[in-house]
Amino acid sequence: RKEVEQDPGPFNVPEGATVAFNCTYSNSASQSFFWYRQDCRKEPKLLMSVYSSGNEDGRFTAQLNRASQYISLLIRDSKLSDSATYLCVVTQGGGADGLTFGKGTHLIIQP
Amino acid sequence: GAGVSQTPSNKVTEKGKYVELRCDPISGHTALYWYRQSLGQGPEFLIYFQGTGAADDSGLPNDRFFAVRPEGSVSTLKIQRTERGDSAVYLCASSPGPADTQYFGPGTRLTVL
Numbered sequence: 001r002k003e004v005e006q007d008p009g010p011f012n013v014p015e016g017a018t019v020a021f022n023c024t025y026s027n028s029a030s031q032s033f034f035w036y037r038q039d040c041r042k043e044p045k046l047l048m049s050v051y052s053s054g055n056e057d058g059r060f061t062a063q064l065n066r067a068s069q070y071i072s073l074l075i076r077d078s079k080l081s082d083s084a085t086y087l088c089v090v091t092q093g094g095g096a097d098g099l100t101f102g103k104g105t106h107l108i109i110q111p
Numbered sequence: 112g113a114g115v116s117q118t119p120s121n122k123v124t125e126k127g128k129y130v131e132l133r134c135d136p137i138s139g140h141t142a143l144y145w146y147r148q149s150l151g152q153g154p155e156f157l158i159y160f161q162g163t164g165a166a167d168d169s170g171l172p173n174d175r176f177f178a179v180r181p182e183g184s185v186s187t188l189k190i191q192r193t194e195r196g197d198s199a200v201y202l203c204a205s206s207p208g209p210a211d212t213q214y215f216g217p218g219t220r221l222t223v224l
Contacts, residue, residue: 004153032210043202043215044154087153091210098144098156098170099213 003027004102006088012108013078020074021105023088030100033064035073036087038104044087047073075107083109113137115216117203123222124193132188132219136205143186144213145178146202154202160186161209193223 006023013019025033033050048055050062050071061074071088085104091097116135124130136143142161146154156170160180168178175193180186190197200220204213 008151043217045215046212089153097167098146098159099154100156101146101153103151103153 003100004088004090006102006105008103008106010106010108012110014110015078015080017078018074018076019078019107020072021086021107022070022072023102023105024068024070025088025090025100026069027090027092028069030069030090030092032091033071034089034099035060035062035071036089036101038085038087040085044101047086078109080109080111083107115203115205115214117201117216117219119219120217121220121222123224125224126193126195128193128223130190130193130221132190132201132221134186134188134203134205134216136184136186136203137214138184140205140207140214141183142206142209142211142213143180144204144206145186145188146204146215148200148202148218150199157188190221193221195223197221198223 004025035047036044037047038044048057048062050064052064054063059076063072085106087104088102089099118133144159145157148154158178159167163180163183175191178188200218202218203216206213
């Protein structure tokens with residue numbers, strides 16, 4: 001079983017719409033959770049960390065459900081520039097360790 | 112300041128050859144990570160350095176892969192007897208310290224013919 005599962009999409013969404021996607025992780029001992037954004041042929045960049053209490057950054061809201069082991073990302077009022085691949089990421093340990101990435105969800109915002 | 116840099120940006124080699132990929136982390140970052148990303152996949156962890164030592168090399172796929180960071184700054188990922196399946200983008204990331212946010216370099220696209 002893959003450690004981090006995401007729907008690869010693509011999600012085709014009209015500009016201005018709200019879009020949400022989730023990912024699930026298999027290791028209940030996972031400690032830290034993130035969403036990264038990756039543009040075509042570019043490196044991943046941190047979008048936001050994810051906390052159980054939920055956190056918001058502008059049009060983006062992330063939520064962690066530890067009991068169900070899933071992480072969500074909500075994008076409101078989507079912009080053309082939001083088109084990218086969104087990678088769900090977890091770390092396994094409490095200290096420093098490598099990031100475990102999902103395959104990514106491909107989002108296309110259409111004018 | 113300058114971000115993580117990686118050289119070369121592209122590398123084409125023949126099956127069986129040896130390659131070296133270089134990563135220059137952000138100045139002052141003590142933690143350095145190597146990942147490999149195949150087409151349509153998320154990045155896959157290879158190895159993590161804290162300072163000069165490899166703190167976790169559990170992601171290296173086999174003994175053809177080796178990485179060093181002799182002075183605690185620049186790191187080199189070395190691949191011996193390359194195979195076509197090694198073709199991927201090799202990403203390097205650094206962070207100020209353990210468990211801090213990782214910043215990725217642009218990657219080296221390796222193609223093994």
